[in-house]
Amino acid sequence: MPGFSRFAAGLTGLLWLGAPSGFAATPAELYQAQTIVTGTGEPNRQIGFKDCLEKVLVRVSGDQRLTQKSEMLALRNKAADFVQSFRYHDRLEGIPIHDEQGTHDRPHDLTCLYKPAVVDKLLAQLGSRPWHGERQTLAVFLTTEQGARHFVLTADEDRGQTMRESFTNATGPLLMRVTFPKTRQLAGLDEKALPAADMARLDQLAKNVGAARALAGSIVWSDKELGWIADWRLADRGKTYQWQARGVSFDEAFRVAVRGAAQILSGNGQP
Incomplete structure (x- = not known):
């Protein structure tokens, strides 16, 4: 859509300020x-x-x-x-x-x-049913690695802006919402500690950001795969789900993340 990336950027900016923990789609x-x-x-x-x-x-x-x-x-x-x-x-x-x-x-x-x-x-x-429940806002805790360049995707740094916009774009087709923590809201978790952090702890940090729960992940650039290797985690109903995409653009990596989260939260199981 014309100007959608600019709209997404503005929307992302609003999300940084504190997103509602969920909403019901009309x-x-x-x-x-x-x-x-x-x-x-x-x-x-x-x-x-x-x-x-x-x-x-x-x-x-x-x-x-x-x-x-x-x-x-x-x-x-x-x-x-x-x-x-x-x-x-x-x-x-x-x-x-x-x-x-x-x-x-x-x-x-x-x-x-x-x-x-x-x-x-x-x-x-098709053996399925509508998902009429609340669409929860997810706080994204993401580490990124490309060669010597590695960082945690946060709301208050210029780096990663394109990724934040892309992630927000990925939520549209499924009426999902995401928000990103500020650096001070990571409670000291850096790019080394975050991948090993317990989902219960991340879910609590997500609530501090104004989200319902955490979507944790990492994307690592692979020359061999000619793309990103993306790993995702989300806890729901006492179980932690994990899924992966390999050799994809970061746009597709984020679409995989959102589709997987929607599948889990709608009660349809493992992505």
Whole structure:
């Protein structure tokens, strides 16, 4: 979306000041999905409908595994049937059309709106259910290592700003929220001590930041993997879950973190 990174930066700034520990999404917020398509023609719209269907099912349920189910193929082929309404937004709005570029190939945000009863029925067919509970704010305790450069991602330092923006962007599709601790709120935990810190201690620190619980992780750059190795931890209902992504961009590492957290908190188990 145009200006989204600037919006995310502003949102992240607000989150640093103290985020609410959780919120309940309204049906209007929950039962919609967005994707990027080229132009507004019918063929690409149908592709967009398929992508939005997968996204809304994961958004409502919190379960990222749904997209891998064999039953999804038949649903994707009928994706247009489930859309209540849709709208476009030109991502290049305000930018003049170039001589060689017509409106047919300009990128657009396609937003699809769905009736809750329709989506809930599809989830039932997939053996899932809506996640209507409170979406808790997570405090991110993250260590980063790239060669000789290593640090804890905090709210009050210039370094890591791009990562903070990226993490905030990753929360949007699942209506999650994150916040980041200030250096003084780490209680002396540095990049060496943080990965070994007990989740109960981190959950308590998260409450001090204004969040409901902690999402702990580390990302390490790997020349061999040609990307980041990301490890994540989150405690829920007396159990600590761990999951990993390898050879990914830090954008994808953060999406993996948020999707995994949503899957756990929605009661769908191990990411």
